[in-house]
Amino acid sequence: MHATTYLADYRPFPFALERVSLRFRLAPEATRVQAELHLTPREAGAALVLDGEELKLIALAIDGADLKPADYLLTETGLTIHPAALPEGAFTLTTEVEIAPALNTALEGLYMSNGMYCTQCEAEGFRKITFYPDRPDVMARFHVRIESDLPVLLSNGNPVAQGAGFAEWDDPWPKPAYLFALVAGDLVATSGSFTTMSGREVALNIWVRPGDEDRCGFALGALQRSMGWDERTYGREYDLHIFNIVAVDDFNMGAMENKGLNIFNSKLVLASPETATDLDYERIEAVIAHEYFHNWTGNRITCRDWFQLCLKEGLTVFRDQSFTADMRLGAVKRIEDVITLRGRQFREDAGPLSHPPRPDHYREINNFYTATVYEKGAEVVGMLKTLVGPEGYRAALDLYFARHDGQACTIEDWIKVFEDSSGRDLTQFKRWYTDAGTPHLKVAERFENGTYTLDFTQETAATPGQAEKPARLIPIAVGLLGPNGDEVVPTQVLEMTEARQSFTFEGLGARPVPSILRGFSAPVVLERETSPAEQAFLLAHDSDPFNRWEAGRALALSTLCAMAQGGAPGGEYLDAVGRLIADETAEPAFRALCLRLPGEDEVAQALASAGAVPDPDAIHAARRKLMETLANRHEAALAATYAACAVPGPYTPDAAPSGLRSLRLACLAPLSAIDGGARAQALFDSATNMTESLGALNQLIALGKAEGPLASFRARWENNRLVMDKWFMAQAALTPPAAAVARAEALAADPLFDWKNPNRFRSLLGGLSANHAGFHRADGAGYRFYADWLIRLDPMNPQTAARMSTAFETWARYDTARQALMRGELTRIAAQPGLSRDLSEMTARLLG
Ligand code: BES
Ligand code: ZN
Numbered sequence: 001m002h003a004t005t006y007l008a009d010y011r012p013f014p015f016a017l018e019r020v021s022l023r024f025r026l027a028p029e030a031t032r033v034q035a036e037l038h039l040t041p042r043e044a045g046a047a048l049v050l051d052g053e054e055l056k057l058i059a060l061a062i063d064g065a066d067l068k069p070a071d072y073l074l075t076e077t078g079l080t081i082h083p084a085a086l087p088e089g090a091f092t093l094t095t096e097v098e099i100a101p102a103l104n105t106a107l108e109g110l111y112m113s114n115g116m117y118c119t120q121c122e123a124e125g126f127r128k129i130t131f132y133p134d135r136p137d138v139m140a141r142f143h144v145r146i147e148s149d150l151p152v153l154l155s156n157g158n159p160v161a162q163g164a165g166f167a168e169w170d171d172p173w174p175k176p177a178y179l180f181a182l183v184a185g186d187l188v189a190t191s192g193s194f195t196t197m198s199g200r201e202v203a204l205n206i207w208v209r210p211g212d213e214d215r216c217g218f219a220l221g222a223l224q225r226s227m228g229w230d231e232r233t234y235g236r237e238y239d240l241h242i243f244n245i246v247a248v249d250d251f252n253m254g255a256m257e258n259k260g261l262n263i264f265n266s267k268l269v270l271a272s273p274e275t276a277t278d279l280d281y282e283r284i285e286a287v288i289a290h291e292y293f294h295n296w297t298g299n300r301i302t303c304r305d306w307f308q309l310c311l312k313e314g315l316t317v318f319r320d321q322s323f324t325a326d327m328r329l330g331a332v333k334r335i336e337d338v339i340t341l342r343g344r345q346f347r348e349d350a351g352p353l354s355h356p357p358r359p360d361h362y363r364e365i366n367n368f369y370t371a372t373v374y375e376k377g378a379e380v381v382g383m384l385k386t387l388v389g390p391e392g393y394r395a396a397l398d399l400y401f402a403r404h405d406g407q408a409c410t411i412e413d414w415i416k417v418f419e420d421s422s423g424r425d426l427t428q429f430k431r432w433y434t435d436a437g438t439p440h441l442k443v444a445e446r447f448e449n450g451t452y453t454l455d456f457t458q459e460t461a462a463t464p465g466q467a468e469k470p471a472r473l474i475p476i477a478v479g480l481l482g483p484n485g486d487e488v489v490p491t492q493v494l495e496m497t498e499a500r501q502s503f504t505f506e507g508l509g510a511r512p513v514p515s516i517l518r519g520f521s522a523p524v525v526l527e528r529e530t531s532p533a534e535q536a537f538l539l540a541h542d543s544d545p546f547n548r549w550e551a552g553r554a555l556a557l558s559t560l561c562a563m564a565q566g567g568a569p570g571g572e573y574l575d576a577v578g579r580l581i582a583d584e585t586a587e588p589a590f591r592a593l594c595l596r597l598p599g600e601d602e603v604a605q606a607l608a609s610a611g612a613v614p615d616p617d618a619i620h621a622a623r624r625k626l627m628e629t630l631a632n633r634h635e636a637a638l639a640a641t642y643a644a645c646a647v648p649g650p651y652t653p654d655a656a657p658s659g660l661r662s663l664r665l666a667c668l669a670p671l672s673a674i675d676g677g678a679r680a681q682a683l684f685d686s687a688t689n690m691t692e693s694l695g696a697l698n699q700l701i702a703l704g705k706a707e708g709p710l711a712s713f714r715a716r717w718e719n720n721r722l723v724m725d726k727w728f729m730a731q732a733a734l735t736p737p738a739a740a741v742a743r744a745e746a747l748a749a750d751p752l753f754d755w756k757n758p759n760r761f762r763s764l765l766g767g768l769s770a771n772h773a774g775f776h777r778a779d780g781a782g783y784r785f786y787a788d789w790l791i792r793l794d795p796m797n798p799q800t801a802a803r804m805s806t807a808f809e810t811w812a813r814y815d816t817a818r819q820a821l822m823r824g825e826l827t828r829i830a831a832q833p834g835l836s837r838d839l840s841e842m843t844a845r846l847l848g
Helices: 217-234 278-293 306-327 330-349 371-404 411-422 532-541 545-564 571-581 588-595 600-609 616-644 655-674 678-686 690-703 707-717 721-734 737-748 758-770 781-793 798-808 816-830 837-847
Strands: 015-025 031-041 048-051 056-062 072-074 078-081 091-099 109-113 116-120 140-147 152-155 158-163 166-175 182-185 188-195 201-208 242-248 261-265 440-448 451-459 474-481 487-496 500-505 513-516 525-528
Touching: 056 078, 116 242, 116 261, 140 152, 140 182, 152 166, 188 217, 201 217, 217 242, 217 278, 217 306, 242 278, 261 278, 278 306, 278 655, 278 690, 306 330, 306 371, 306 411, 330 371, 330 545, 330 588, 330 600, 371 411, 371 474, 371 487, 440 513, 451 474, 451 487, 451 513, 474 532, 487 500, 513 532, 532 545, 532 571, 545 571, 545 588, 545 600, 545 616, 571 588, 571 616, 588 655, 600 616, 616 655, 616 737, 655 678, 655 690, 678 690, 690 707, 690 721, 707 721, 721 737, 721 758, 737 758, 737 781, 758 781, 758 798, 781 798, 781 816, 798 816, 798 837, 816 837
Parallel strands: 015 140, 201 242, 242 261, 440 525
Antiparallel strands: 015 031, 031 091, 048 078, 056 091, 072 078, 109 116, 116 182, 140 166, 152 182, 158 166, 188 201, 440 451, 451 500, 474 487, 474 513
């Protein structure tokens, strides 16, 4: 069994590695990789320990002389050259290995996708390519020569030579091996350029398989917008003559920021109005931005070790969220991000996988690319910005780039930059990085003689391995509203540093209504005794759009929780929604968010966190019932809005028309609950874009009236992989719960279910786990089906199997029968012979 790695064990690499020269002779089952490493010892007498996995060693020499068997030790995980075999000064190590990219189904290292060679090296994939110190604090300049008959040969940096059957690339910027990339294939480019703020012209290319080139325009524009934004907002300019993006169909993750050669899952590049939804467009723009922004936050300044992952990921997610907020509607983007944070990170933090944004141990680092590292990591950056203000934030980032360019850094370096630039002591704030768990913030209020007091307490439940939870610094943005809805105290940021702390506001004429945690100023659960009337008041009057939405959300959530436990929908919620549907002064995208009901998983989480045991069927029924009640109560307004939001003219993915479409679909959901699917069927028949086509299909599937539309959709799109992923996903996720597992089984038997393709696998299995009541079927059929497929995928692609095992992370929420069924499946998975390190770490942690 693979050992645990601890943060406390970090030691610098005892050699300097300044330059690397690689030569690839590509062949599907016998690629030869020659590597030349220019090394200088930094500690006398140290052995040279190189990582290497699944490599066939062909040749090994130092300064041109072959090593003898006694000079080194070759194991399953690497190559150790004994100190006695090493020169005292600088030397050159040359190795040659053979690898088989065509047999690489794990999609890590060098692999093949549709006849194309490509790489994925983060976090520890480079060791499957050659023997190397595969750790992010070893930064070297790379020269790469690729030999192959394929027409397009790409690597990092700038092209320096090419001819018949070869190309050479040189990357002037020192980088860790995880940022290495190589692509070879029959590819076509959509090209453009960007002139940087200092006037340098950069060639931009989006490379795809022939036939896909008509769906690259949006990605290219998104790249240009990202480059401009990073110059304007952070003063950061691109630093090579060329920037390449390649789309591949087989990819474990979303995308990867390799220096000068980003590699993308094709679903995050290819878009046309007929094949991609508004959400796809928004996501493509955000991910292109994210990977581009890594050029400074990740590549120029990288991580010392993988424990520091949120140094690059949390910051870069924060940057891409800010970018999208600037490109579209900022308030809407913030609400969407908080919905995701709660749905993924709060869920993770409430279960057995809870860990801090900077963990201190792991077995398989791939298992730590989590919602906590990414999304909570981004929230922590946002809180720092709130604490030091926008100018203070920019000053801190300027100092970060000035001080650490070219280095591999830690969270301590990052915090120090904020301390030095702001003069603040951030010792307590650092707990956000090192402590796990979501703080619960309770607030009570008092009003006496014109003085209003908010009494806060904070508490964080114990998490695996962390019992003690000292108080954190929580920035709480607060505003106060008067009885007529006017703002009597504008937003101010209270800094809570104690476990219990009070804040007073003086000189008020009447008892105010507080708007607390505006903009979601900290990733906490706010608990406050409030009335539906007060929530309806905030939904009508709050000047902070986030808290306006939040008031309606809380109302919807408490209504659903009550209904799932046998109650009836409260009048306040229904009235408040009625006012919103017709409120033409609010942005359509905002109204759409307010109309959309919380998902079933969110309701289950709310019930569990209130100490109840969620019943998935009751939650499902409550949500359908509320939809129907809403529609009956407001049919006229919903129908009028539905009709009014039809977008005339040709499709564009811009914020305004996509906001209208999203409001239109938000009206369609309740209407479909009472019109028998008539509108959805009409929309499906007339739709000319994927947003509306899929939006209509989703409603029909939920009604069990989609057989005809599903057949015609399939007939039209069966040759388009990305669209067929949607076809699989929609059915798995939305088929009514009683039929969901049977439907998933039928889909798994479909000849188009290519389970080795991660996108297709995720569509079906991820769809099923998103079908809350279907997955959690009382007889355990959902759990069994899901576990069977994880067991099947694991030997093929352990990384994806392990990531998907998080469907079971909520087992402790449910009744004892379901708990036993889920734990039974996890135990069955854990007992599989030859289980991967990835999945065995996950089952062990999930079982607790
Ligand atoms: N560096 C990651 C890609 C990655 C993740 C490589 C895990 C190896 C293991 C990349 O920058 C990233 O974060 N991609 C995200 C999308 C992003 C917009 C949050 C992804 O792939 O999901
Ligand atoms: Zn990233």
